[in-house]
Amino acid sequence: MKVIIAGCGFVGERTADLLHAAGHEVIGLTHSPESAARLATVKPWHTAACDISQSAAVTALAGTLAAASIDAVIHCASSSRGGAEMYQSVYVDGMRHLAQAFPAAFLLYTSSTSVYPQANGEEIDETSFADPDRDTGRLLREAENIALNANGAVARLAGIYGPGRSFVLKNLLEGKAAVEGNHGQGRILNQIHADDAAGALAHLVTHRLSGIYNVVDDAQMTQRQCLERLCPLFGVKMPGTREPDPNRKRGWSNKRVSNARLRATGWAPRYASYFDALRDDPELASSILDLVQTAGEAPPPRQPNILLIGLMGSGKTTVGRIVAQMIGFKMIDTDHLIVEAAGKSIPEIFAAEGEAGFRLRESAALRSLLGKRGCVIATGGGIVTQPRNLPILRHLGYTAWLEADPERLARRTAMNNNRPLLNGEEDPKTKLERLLTERKPLYKALADLRIHTAGLTPQETAYGVMESARVFFAKMRK
Structure with missing residues (x-):
């Protein structure tokens, strides 16, 4: 026709x-x-x-x-x-x-x-x-x-x-x-x-x-x-x-x-x-x-949540749990939401749907958090690579970037088999260096707080996140 x-x-x-x-x-x-x-x-x-x-x-x-x-x-x-x-x-x-x-x-x-x-x-x-x-x-x-x-x-x-x-x-x-x-x-x-x-x-x-x-x-x-x-x-x-x-x-x-x-x-x-x-x-x-x-003439309100971004192995889930316990927030991990919705593991999702399919599921998990309040949200390391996710991340709350050098991240992730992006011929440290180079500008543009975690315990990092978020939301209420 x-x-x-x-x-x-x-x-x-x-x-x-x-x-x-x-x-x-x-x-x-x-x-x-x-x-x-x-x-x-x-x-x-x-x-x-x-x-x-x-x-x-x-x-x-x-x-x-x-x-x-x-x-x-x-x-x-x-x-x-x-x-x-x-x-x-x-x-x-x-x-x-x-x-x-x-x-x-x-x-x-x-x-x-x-x-x-x-x-x-x-x-x-x-x-x-x-x-x-x-x-x-x-x-x-x-x-x-x-x-x-x-x-x-x-x-x-x-x-x-x-x-x-x-x-x-x-x-x-x-x-x-x-x-x-x-x-x-x-x-x-x-x-x-x-x-x-x-x-x-x-x-x-x-x-x-x-x-x-x-x-x-x-x-x-x-x-x-x-x-x-x-x-x-x-x-x-x-x-x-x-x-x-x-x-x-x-x-x-x-x-x-x-x-x-x-x-x-x-x-x-x-x-x-x-x-x-x-x-x-x-x-x-x-x-x-x-x-x-x-x-817009005025940005929409930021929601009373704390989001953690950063490369895999940077301690987002660990620090997030500590922050949640400190202030009585609910702990949410976007990777866990993806696995629950799919009924299969992240490596299985990558194997069946590729990274593109995983990213669609990741965006869907993020949208499911609209309306949530009083949460600490640990996100996947690549969530910032999808432009569609950035406005929602900004809207959902206060964002802290946990930064660590690739060598330290490679050691932390060495025994974890749940990281499909580290599979393949490329050396994990080299891969993490490349990912950091690609994502660093995205993390920087999104973050309200940037914490270099080298030399800090998870408890010290969590305290820094908590205090910075408290000051941020106190200013918003004025």
């Missing part, structure tokens, strides 16, 4: 990846030549620049591609947060131009569940009233009708989130969240992970499923229900209430959107709920924490 995807943004790019991986020929359209050139350097599918709001540009593209050879066209271009004028040119005019230029193609238009104006918590399906009272909503419906009149499909997407994009969590961490109306419960949140949205678009196109389909996950919840779960998970206070914003571009609505029709075709979301995605998507939570930590 030969498919044009007009708009290779947050969802379009993912859809192109899925269709190409399934063996289809994909032509991804972007508004600017610069975007097309950027994608061409990193994607295996074809890219082209085309302003779909211009009839001449789309007609020229159709001549270049041989319009009759195109099996399907997906419109998922963005209005770039514009108003009614942009909706008209990108959505309505763009959809019309594509339909005229590729008359034999199956058309799929990506719309929004915002076309449903219901505000009383109603259960909504594809037969429900969808006649929005705002110009932007009416223009969405006009673009939908172009696809439907050509016996194509409309995918009404709920609120899209994914790595780097989650307005609910980002607003909460930045102190901008609130429960809006509905007697203190807030509106019902209908959401969909970007990967699941892309999967739905690919599913509809490859099966040529005509008609309207709601693309939403299985777990709609009110703002209050969502925030009451998020707040303890990220250690922030429950936000207050406010009246709905009457100037919202797509209006304020409150409805529970059903995905039953789409599910009946064989589609199912990988992430059944937003909280499943926070748990299982390796990048979601860390990417939003990173956004707020690096670009």
Whole structure:
């Protein structure tokens, strides 16, 4: 199948990846030549620049591609947060131009569940009233009708989130969240992970499923229900209430959107709920924490835990147990969490899944600690090598780097057979020297405290960690 995807943004790019991986020929359209050139350097599918709001540009593209050879066209271009004028040119005019230029193609238009104006918590399906009272909503419906009149499909997407994009969590961490109306419960949140949205678009196109389909996950919840779960998970206070914003571009609505029709075709979301995605998507939570930590007006609060980082053999578990006993914290070892979840030893994980599989499990173990407080957390030596882990490590608490020279570490680990990275032809001391060279900048950048443990007993090291952490958290409370 030969498919044009007009708009290779947050969802379009993912859809192109899925269709190409399934063996289809994909032509991804972007508004600017610069975007097309950027994608061409990193994607295996074809890219082209085309302003779909211009009839001449789309007609020229159709001549270049041989319009009759195109099996399907997906419109998922963005209005770039514009108003009614942009909706008209990108959505309505763009959809019309594509339909005229590729008359034999199956058309799929990506719309929004915002076309449903219901505000009383109603259960909504594809037969429900969808006649929005705002110009932007009416223009969405006009673009939908172009696809439907050509016996194509409309995918009404709920609120899209994914790595780097989650307005609910980002607003909460930045102190901008609130429960809006509905007697203190807030509106019902209908959401969909970007990967699941892309999967739905690919599913509809490859099966040529005509008609309207709601693309939403299985777990709609009110703002209050969502925030009451998020707040303890990220250690922030429950936000207050406010009246709905009457100037919202797509209006304020409150409805529970059903995905039953789409599910009946064989589609199912990988992430059944937003909280499943926070748990299982390796990048979601860390990417939003990173956004707020690096670009937010104020960093999110650090949690009252103590984390120990450093190379294998540096004494993290030993020192961690002593610190935990001193201050009455719970001791947690991420390696132990990995082994418990996998039901097999670390060498067995490496043998079956390689280091890449182990690192995924390590990141999952780290995410499972979100919401923990009053813990000393001993981490694996390589946990800092995965960029996704760093924002979560920063968020989880006060970090101490236990540093020791490679010769000392080699002696400590010589009799331990649970260190797969030290297996192989390379001498353990040489390997540890190389690992230290690679990881030292990462440890240094992350650590609140750096302790050279040479000449110190574990008890002395533990005392230094405990006292430094106590001072750090005392300053935070002021």
